[in-house]
Amino acid sequence: MRRVSLGLGEYRAGKAGAEQWFIYGLGSCVGLILCDPTRQVSAMAHVVLPEKGRSLSGEPAKYADTAVPFLLEQMERLGAERSSVYAQMAGGARMLAISGLGDIGGRNAAALRETLAEHGIPLVAERVGGTQGRTLRWDLSTGRAVVSRVGAPDEILTPQQYVYGEVPVYGRSASR
Amino acid sequence: MAPPSADMEAILRRALDHSAEALSGFLGTKLARAADVQLSRHRLADLPVLCGPEETPVAGVFLEVQGDLHGYLLLVIPAEEARDMESKLLAVAGTEDPEGTGELADSALGELGNVVGSAFLNELADRFHLSVTPSPPQVARDMVGALLSTLAGALAVEERTELPVVRTELVSDVSRLAAYLLWIPGGTDWNRLEAMA
Numbered sequence: 001m002r003r004v005s006l007g008l009g010e011y012r013a014g015k016a017g018a019e020q021w022f023i024y025g026l027g028s029c030v031g032l033i034l035c036d037p038t039r040q041v042s043a044m045a046h047v048v049l050p051e052k053g054r055s056l057s058g059e060p061a062k063y064a065d066t067a068v069p070f071l072l073e074q075m076e077r078l079g080a081e082r083s084s085v086y087a088q089m090a091g092g093a094r095m096l097a098i099s100g101l102g103d104i105g106g107r108n109a110a111a112l113r114e115t116l117a118e119h120g121i122p123l124v125a126e127r128v129g130g131t132q133g134r135t136l137r138w139d140l141s142t143g144r145a146v147v148s149r150v151g152a153p154d155e156i157l158t159p160q161q162y163v164y165g166e167v168p169v170y171g172r173s174a175s176r
Numbered sequence: 177m178a179p180p181s182a183d184m185e186a187i188l189r190r191a192l193d194h195s196a197e198a199l200s201g202f203l204g205t206k207l208a209r210a211a212d213v214q215l216s217r218h219r220l221a222d223l224p225v226l227c228g229p230e231e232t233p234v235a236g237v238f239l240e241v242q243g244d245l246h247g248y249l250l251l252v253i254p255a256e257e258a259r260d261m262e263s264k265l266l267a268v269a270g271t272e273d274p275e276g277t278g279e280l281a282d283s284a285l286g287e288l289g290n291v292v293g294s295a296f297l298n299e300l301a302d303r304f305h306l307s308v309t310p311s312p313p314q315v316a317r318d319m320v321g322a323l324l325s326t327l328a329g330a331l332a333v334e335e336r337t338e339l340p341v342v343r344t345e346l347v348s349d350v351s352r353l354a355a356y357l358l359w360i361p362g363g364t365d366w367n368r369l370e371a372m373a
Binding site for chain 2: 097098099
């Protein structure tokens, strides 16, 4: 199983395979996963800030408002159908009170919810907020996301009905 | 970024020695810098891995630098060793907190971070005749990557994509304590100090 770690503002898009994507130590950042389970195409982004604003940064996955359309575009290139895509996310904690920053984690999560709604993408699972960091793992062979925290058991984020084996695969019958 | 001048390096080394002494005094253990002052420029994206693997559980004491200088100071201590430290500190104070996760333990650790951070900042303030005040300490126990990525988020808001980081590792001569002290100077602070050194 190949393990790939996504740093700040990074993203991946791909088809089902023997690969796991990780975002380790999410604090105020949010890990976003989009998935078309019927075509088994997915994407993940490590979102750092709510809005791109006037930033000249060429990192679309870094901002909540640009990450969603950018990931959708990457997934469509791989054959995903927007109408089948769902979203899940984790992170957005408030770990440190930094002057002038406010609740950046909460704003990241809120901006993602808003952008997902604008694009008609249902958010089916989230573990956001609080004061604890999280690690998010996405398994491309099963279509299952897992969230880890220090001192707590791992939690499966993806609702069972969205896991690959549970969803009819495009072009063939369900593989139950 | 050019390497620090010899003068600046000497000042930073002295400031970090003061921090190590302050921590030694607090713990009754001789501590020293394990490595010389490391001043390096990093991409923002590299910040979460500066103190080892991102999922490492740590106790962090965070101070915002205010006044004539800005920026952030972070003391990072591996979680298990932080618990040992807290027990020692509470024993000295004649108080008990056997779980090591309560308010008293946080308070002891915060005070320790305050002493260490202030020792560092005082040396800079004295040397450059500046008025520098650390914020009250904030204690967080979590994955080191989560602490550092939150800090990276704050720096990203300031649209900083690269940053200078002053880092040292503090090592005890009798136990296996290995703590990091990180200083991320405010946007123009480093160049100002270099010019004054």
